[in-house]
Amino acid sequence: MKKDSGEILQENVQYLLEEYYEGNVSKMQRGTGVNRSVLSELKNGTKTEVNSSTLVRFAQSGINLNWLLTGTGTPFTASDQEEAAELGARQLLGNRTTQIKKLTGEIEALLSAETELRLDRDVQTALLELLKTAVR
CATH class of the missing domain: 1.10.287 (Helix Hairpins)
Structure with missing residues (x-):
């Protein structure tokens, strides 16, 4: 069964939260600039769509919007895979x-x-x- 866009968005926000922000919504808010309540709603699946200002904040923090919304590509925007890995590694460090x-x-x-x-x-x-x- 194919996932809908809301499920993909929820899974990807959960992935970012756990993998790069230690499951801490406040840390993710500081890292992305996205409102804490919006992040919580996305994580929980109670919000399945985001407005343009939220998308801009995700993009400005280096998150690949194509991946965030469709699951295609890598989590971070970068000209190549090495840069994406480096960006993720810096956050983990x-x-x-x-x-x-x-x-x-x-x-x-x-x-x-x-x-x-x-x-x-x-x-x-x-x-x-x-x-x-x-x-x-």
Whole structure:
């Protein structure tokens, strides 16, 4: 059975949300400029069409409108496949950097609270600085 355009749009918004925005609608809003409620409605399938200003925002953020609406092509606009992969990789790297920063904070808190770990303070400091430097 062939999917209708609303189903394709919903699946593609869900894919972008999960793959590039960690399932976080607010992050996707910041990344695309598309209204949060519109993104939520598209993700949930309660909205099956988008207006021209929403399409412009998606396009300005690098999303391939042909792919978004029909499923044909690649998720990102680029002159070739390598550029599309690079654009996606940059977004994923940004997500991973955020995760590493969060983990660094958690490690720092654990090391401060758990004195029985008995790591030399200089080693602790060096490890934390190395992690922080890696994500700057």
